[in-house]
Amino acid sequence: MKLDGKVPPGPLAEKWTTYQSTVPLVAPNNKRRLEIIVVGSGLAGAAAAASLGELGYNVKCFTYHDSPRRAHSIAAQGGINAAKNYSNDGDSVYRLFYDTIKGGDYRSREANVHRLAEVSTNIIDQAVAQGVPFAREYGGLLENRSFGGVQVSRTFYAKGQTGQQLLIGAYQALSRQIARGSVEMYNRHEMMDIVTIDGKARGIIARNLVTGEIERHGAHAVLLCTGGYGNVFYLSTNAMNCNATAAWRAVRRGALMANPCFTQIHPTCIPQSGDYQSKLTLMSESLRNDGRVWVPKKKEDAKAIQEGRKKGTDIPEEDRDYFLERRYPAFGNLVPRDVASRAAKVACDEGLGVAPTGLAVFLDFSAAIERYGRSEAHLKGMHNADAATIRQLGEKVIEDKYGNLFEMYEKITGENPYKLPMKIYPAVHYTMGGVWVDYNLETNIPGLFVLGEANFSDHGANRLGASALMQGLADGYFVAPYTVGNFLSGEIRTPKIDPNAPEFMKTAEEVQERLSKLMNIKGNQSVESFHRRLGKIMWDHCGMARNAEDLQKGRQLIRELREEYYKDLFVPGDLNEFNPELEKAHRVADFLELGELMMLDAFNRNESCGGHFREEYQDEKGEAKRNDKDYAYVAAWEWTDTSKDPILHKEELVFENVELKTRSYE
Amino acid sequence: MKLTLKIWRQKNAQAKGKFETYTVEANEHMSFLEMLDVLNEELVNQKKEPVAFEHDCREGICGACSLVINGQPHGPMNGTTTCQVHMRHYKDGDTIVIEPYRAKAFPVMKDLVVDRSAFDRIIQAGGFISVNTGQAQDANAIPVDHDVASSAFDAATCIGCGACVAACPNASAMLFTSAKVAHLNMLPQGKVEAQQRVLNMVKQMDIEGFGRCSNITACEAECPKGISVTNIARMNREYLGASLGSEKTA
Numbered sequence: 032m033k034l035d036g037k038v039p040p041g042p043l044a045e046k047w048t049t050y051q052s053t054v055p056l057v058a059p060n061n062k063r064r065l066e067i068i069v070v071g072s073g074l075a076g077a078a079a080a081a082s083l084g085e086l087g088y089n090v091k092c093f094t095y096h097d098s099p100r101r102a103h104s105i106a107a108q109g110g111i112n113a114a115k116n117y118s119n120d121g122d123s124v125y126r127l128f129y130d131t132i133k134g135g136d137y138r139s140r141e142a143n144v145h146r147l148a149e150v151s152t153n154i155i156d157q158a159v160a161q162g163v164p165f166a167r168e169y170g171g172l173l174e175n176r177s178f179g180g181v182q183v184s185r186t187f188y189a190k191g192q193t194g195q196q197l198l199i200g201a202y203q204a205l206s207r208q209i210a211r212g213s214v215e216m217y218n219r220h221e222m223m224d225i226v227t228i229d230g231k232a233r234g235i236i237a238r239n240l241v242t243g244e245i246e247r248h249g250a251h252a253v254l255l256c257t258g259g260y261g262n263v264f265y266l267s268t269n270a271m272n273c274n275a276t277a278a279w280r281a282v283r284r285g286a287l288m289a290n291p292c293f294t295q296i297h298p299t300c301i302p303q304s305g306d307y308q309s310k311l312t313l314m315s316e317s318l319r320n321d322g323r324v325w326v327p328k329k330k331e332d333a334k335a336i337q338e339g340r341k342k343g344t345d346i347p348e349e350d351r352d353y354f355l356e357r358r359y360p361a362f363g364n365l366v367p368r369d370v371a372s373r374a375a376k377v378a379c380d381e382g383l384g385v386a387p388t389g390l391a392v393f394l395d396f397s398a399a400i401e402r403y404g405r406s407e408a409h410l411k412g413m414h415n416a417d418a419a420t421i422r423q424l425g426e427k428v429i430e431d432k433y434g435n436l437f438e439m440y441e442k443i444t445g446e447n448p449y450k451l452p453m454k455i456y457p458a459v460h461y462t463m464g465g466v467w468v469d470y471n472l473e474t475n476i477p478g479l480f481v482l483g484e485a486n487f488s489d490h491g492a493n494r495l496g497a498s499a500l501m502q503g504l505a506d507g508y509f510v511a512p513y514t515v516g517n518f519l520s521g522e523i524r525t526p527k528i529d530p531n532a533p534e535f536m537k538t539a540e541e542v543q544e545r546l547s548k549l550m551n552i553k554g555n556q557s558v559e560s561f562h563r564r565l566g567k568i569m570w571d572h573c574g575m576a577r578n579a580e581d582l583q584k585g586r587q588l589i590r591e592l593r594e595e596y597y598k599d600l601f602v603p604g605d606l607n608e609f610n611p612e613l614e615k616a617h618r619v620a621d622f623l624e625l626g627e628l629m630m631l632d633a634f635n636r637n638e639s640c641g642g643h644f645r646e647e648y649q650d651e652k653g654e655a656k657r658n659d660k661d662y663a664y665v666a667a668w669e670w671t672d673t674s675k676d677p678i679l680h681k682e683e684l685v686f687e688n689v690e691l692k693t694r695s696y697e
Numbered sequence: 698m699k700l701t702l703k704i705w706r707q708k709n710a711q712a713k714g715k716f717e718t719y720t721v722e723a724n725e726h727m728s729f730l731e732m733l734d735v736l737n738e739e740l741v742n743q744k745k746e747p748v749a750f751e752h753d754c755r756e757g758i759c760g761a762c763s764l765v766i767n768g769q770p771h772g773p774m775n776g777t778t779t780c781q782v783h784m785r786h787y788k789d790g791d792t793i794v795i796e797p798y799r800a801k802a803f804p805v806m807k808d809l810v811v812d813r814s815a816f817d818r819i820i821q822a823g824g825f826i827s828v829n830t831g832q833a834q835d836a837n838a839i840p841v842d843h844d845v846a847s848s849a850f851d852a853a854t855c856i857g858c859g860a861c862v863a864a865c866p867n868a869s870a871m872l873f874t875s876a877k878v879a880h881l882n883m884l885p886q887g888k889v890e891a892q893q894r895v896l897n898m899v900k901q902m903d904i905e906g907f908g909r910c911s912n913i914t915a916c917e918a919e920c921p922k923g924i925s926v927t928n929i930a931r932m933n934r935e936y937l938g939a940s941l942g943s944e945k946t947a
């Protein structure tokens with residue numbers, strides 16, 4: 032199979048505008064006859080469904096949630112990037128493009144990333160027009176802040192609830208189309224499979240989660256906007272229900288899974304405290320604008336803190352190691368996530384961790400509180416303010432910026448982060464890998480598109496902060512309406528897709544069989560227990576640092592676990608009812624296959640790049656060693672059969688506009 | 698700590714439900730939902746059906762979790778969703794009663810899961826600004842006063858959880874609806890449709906079978922996001938103004 036990225040010709044900066052002005056169109060009378068299925072109602076799905084509905088297509092939108100507003104995008108905290116250059120600090124479309132390519136360690140497609148940077152500015156305009164209440168300055172104009180891996184302030188935000196506000200904006204646009212009748216919404220419906228007819232995607236099989244009924248839905252095109260697969264690790268910052276089923280089922284029907292081993296481990300999460308835990312909580316990257324990361328210099332101090340004999344505040348300044356500032360002076364605490372996470376792991380591996388488990392570092396706001404306090408006092412003309420007053424004023428500024436995050440931290444840990452430094456540790460957060468798509472966001476199955484976190488397209492081997500919201504909305508609002516139209520312009524003679532066609536009946540039957548099989552194992556172990564074990568295998572063998580031996584062992588362990596799953600799983604309840612355990616069982620079955628592919632992909636990639644760190648490939652200072660000669664390609668895997676090895680297809684990455692360099696943040 | 702749980706069990710929307718009693722061993726570091734996870738895993742291990750409850754983000758933002766805990770929606774603490782309640786607020790030997798929300802407009806679907814789709818339909822009736830993708834002007838073209846933006850944001854932080862309805866003796870949805878009206882009507886972008894919006898949303902609220910507001914303010918007390926009842930007063934004023942002052946009708 033030859034992979035064609037379908038990148039349009041012409042200079043980089045003109046590709047997208049040329050595409051837009053030359054793409055074949057669909058006339059309004061034809062739009063009314065064409066049907067589109069959108070699976071997912073997060074930023075990507077809600078934006079796509081609303082925009083396509085506005086254009087006049089017949090859209091059906093599916094989500095397993097009880098309402099489109101609950102999609103996992105709601106939980107995004109820190110912000111969204113856009114090349115507006117409102118801060119007048121030298122930002123531009125090119126710089127956002129360049130930062131994203133470099134941040135991704137040169138493993139993404141130039142043309143897609145440039146388009147993303149171009150439309151980023153439209154997203155902010157659109158959101159503001161919808162009533163998204165971004166933070167503003169006193170003059171009434173929009174405010175910006177900084178995120179990791181860049182030296183400009185281009186991040187728009189709404190306190191620590193940026194994802195919520197953007198999703199509500201998209202949800203409201205979607206609601207307007209639902210009211211108009213252009214979008215039909217299917218809540219509490221889970222997509223179980225894709226239906227292809229003559230090689231094209233023509234619909235889906237969905238399970239009504241309330242009644243258990245298996246439904247067949249036809250359409251001229253299908254868009255998967257189903258989010259990431261971080262929950263393959265069991266513990267992650269993703270919402271509990273996030274899963275890979277939609278993407279994985281597409282792969283089982285012939286789509287390709289690209290770079291599945293590229294997972295992002297986020298440096299600032301609340302450390303795990305017990306085995307009963309089923310999810311971890313993120314502390315937004317925006318905190319690294321003001322928080323300083325450190326561990327004690329001396330092991331005895333670290334030990335005393337681990338055993339509760341000392342607190343962070345007991346360690347004098349000269350005995351602290353601000354290791355990010357020391358190792359990466361140019362970017363300091365704002366290095367990209369992969370770099371920050373690895374540095375925290377190195378510190379903890381050396382025995383300098385600060386939680387009872389030894390797995391945590393400090394994120395300290397005292398310097399920022401002091402700095403802001405002084406400046407506030409100065410503004411208020413209080414020239415002799417005492418330390419307590421300064422602290423109080425400074426805490427107020429921090430509260431305005433991050434209040435809800437500090438509150439969330441205190442609720443979970445029972446510690447007050449205004450007084451004591453936060454304890455944080457890296458956790459699985461985001462998946463850069465995903466279904467392979469070309470420039471049109473279309474998979475190798477014609478008519479099947481993948482948007483948002485579910486595709487692999489824009490972030491290479493590491494995503495920069497505040498870029499996922501940007502990508503989801505770019506794909507949904509501004510890219511898919513053109514590229515899906517491009518595909519549909521060739522479908523205007525295709526009659527309505529008949530959901531009673533034999534292909535639908537057959538796929539529905541297969542779904543039914545898969546579910547019955549899970550119900551009928553009638554073993555002794557819960558889905559949850561299997562998922563937990565899978566997560567541990569993934570974290571231990573395919574986590575922050577990987578090596579060939581562990582990866583091979585991990586792959587074997589997953590195979591064994593999968594075998595055990597089909598022998599000893601127990602799913603209570605019935606097929607034809609509201610059955611959350613059955614839902615989970617079906618999702619975990621898919622994770623058990625995807626996890627194995629991730630191990631294989633990580634094993635195949637004999638280099639360290641971005642979030643993929645292979646211990647065998649590092650320099651004397653412990654920095655990642657990339658291998659552009661042999662691995663500057665997208666690894667797109669074709670699934671064959673669980674008993675056979677998947678087939679690797681390579682899309683060579685061509686860099687015509689940026690020079691491949693060693694990523695340095697020193 | 699050992700706890701006794703009295704939990705509402707109901708097979709489906711048609712079935713009659715009843716309380717069942719369980720005991721569970723928890724510790725103070727667990728969250729409330731993690732404690733229910735422990736119970737559920739035990740039930741599954743005993744080949745019994747686990748308790749169905751809704752949850753997703755477990756960070757207090759998606760609005761999926763609900764539950765009435767010892768008579769209070771989202772449990773004992775102010776400004777906190779059920780998923781953010783921690784067991785350090787309970788002690789060994791406590792009995793905890795766990796029920797679904799009770800409101801005509803939120804029918805029970807199974808155990809502790811209720812149908813809150815009425816909220817979606819209220820938003821569909823007018824909780825949006827009519828702007829198509831691509832129609833927007835530059836984001837900084839209209840300055841918005843810092844405090845207006847900040848009040849609009851406060852109203853917009855509603856998570857659509859429905860605790861306000863569950864807390865209200867009349868099962869009124871005024872707090873939820875008024876928060877959306879306030880968010881949009883306050884902003885310059887939302888002013889064009891302000892009158893129509895309030896008329897349509899209030900009408901839909903009535904159609905869904907939510908009760909009238911009699912100023913008890915239990916909603917505000919139980920709202921995990923601190924949405925203020927001043928939004929209700931504001932909406933009442935706007936509603937009156939819109940019904941009297943314009944030719945528009947809902």
Ligand SMILES: Cc1cc2nc3c(=O)[nH]c(=O)nc-3n(C[C@H](O)[C@H](O)[C@H](O)COP(=O)(O)OP(=O)(O)OC[C@H]3O[C@@H](n4cnc5c(N)ncnc54)[C@H](O)[C@@H]3O)c2cc1C
Binds near residue numbers: 074257496501
């Ligand atoms: C805690 C946290 C904080 C974050 N903060 C930021 C941030 O500050 N800035 C940033 O840029 N990014 C952030 N991210 C990342 C970002 O939020 C996500 O990558 C992005 O929101 C994903 O959007 P999406 O539309 O692709 O998918 P999602 O929002 O995950 O939506 C997926 C949708 O698909 C549906 N779905 C999935 N499978 C099926 C199926 N089989 N059948 C039916 N429906 C299905 C779901 O119901 C849901 O509606 C954060 C992520 C996390 C975890």
Ligand code: SF4
Binds near residue numbers: 856919
């Ligand atoms: S107003 Fe408060 S209680 Fe009511 S739905 Fe919104 S967040 Fe929940």
Ligand code: FES
Binds near residue numbers: 752761
């Ligand atoms: S689970 Fe999301 S708010 Fe509680």
